[in-house]
Amino acid sequence: MRLSPAVFTILLILTLSSCMSSTDPSFEAEPEWMSAPPSEDGFYYGIGGSDTGDEAEDREIAISRAQSNLAASISVDVISELELNNKVAADGSSTETLESRIHQSVSQSLIHLETVDNWYHPKRGYWVLFRMNKAEWENQRKADRRASIPTPSGLDDNSGYNIPFLAILTNMNLPLQLLPGGKNTPYELALDWVVSDYPVIEESGGIHFSRLNGVVSFRQYGLVLLSREYGPVKEGGLNYEQARERAAVKVLDEFRNDDSFKDDISRILPE
Structure with missing residues (x-):
């Protein structure tokens, strides 16, 4: 029986479509790892x-x-490893917040990821499988010495009291990569000022007095690893701003002369 040209064309199209669907990688079966993620020591x-x-x-x-x-x-x-349930964050953050910080910091530090497989289907989209050697991650973790330096708290952010803090840290030659204002770093060096202003007593000639303490903290993912308090120092001035500035200078001098601060940080960092 002879086929009409129209019927023959239809059969040819169906045959070619069948061949394409069996060889086109877009129609390959979904890989096993999509439904059963691999687990390997x-x-x-x-x-x-x-x-x-x-x-x-x-x-x-x-x-x-x-x-x-x-x-x-x-x-x-x-x-x-950090046993978060037994630690307290410097800013009182919840465990959930600390876990989020850890995840963000880890995400920022990932390098040398291995692409194990990828898969694409027009109706299922694009999928990829990465893996990383645990030993490689451990080496990266130890080498990641990024430490953010937030603006010190407790005094006017725009004042000159806070500027010397970064200069002192830089001159200490700490075993850290200092990043002023950095975010999502594993470490942080923070200065928190504690200020007490005294009432003006006219018998003192209207002199304003302020007392300052400076608390310097070395933190990992927001958890305090080392904390040192410097001061208190009480100073007077024509106004509270001048009194605070004079006290801040002396507090920072105490910190500058603390030779053990660098040694303690070196002991804390993983070798």
Whole structure:
């Protein structure tokens, strides 16, 4: 029986479609790791996927999510090591906030991730599987000495009292990478001023008196590892601003002359 040209064309299209669907990688079966994430001693794994309909955009989103997922796996071990339930944050943050800080810091420090596999399907989007050697992460963790330096609290942020603090830290040659105003760093060096202003007594000629303490803290993910208090120093001036400035200078001099501060930080840092 002879086929009409129209019927023949239809059969040819169906045959070609069948061949394409069996060879086109876009139609490969979903990999096992998407439903059963791998677990292997000595490695951290991270999986991420996205299905927006734009392959290029999906790829970027999937990579970001896989990195975040892998960082979450690492963070679990970091949190366990720090025993957060037995520690107090410098600013009174909740355990959930501390865990978020750890995750953000770990995410920022990840390098040398290995792409184990990736998969794309027009209807399922783009998926990627990363892994990282635990020994490699441990080396990265020890080498990451980034320490943010927030603006000291307790005095006017725009005053000149706070500027010498960074200069003193820099001159100490601490075993840290100092980042003024940095965020998502594993470490932090903070100065908190404690100020007490005394009432003006006319018998003293209207002199204003202030007493200052300076508390310098070395923190990891917001947890205090080392804290030193300098002062109190009481000083007078024509106004409270001048009295505070004079007291602050003496408090910072105490800190500058504390030779043991650098040694204590060196002992705390992982070798």
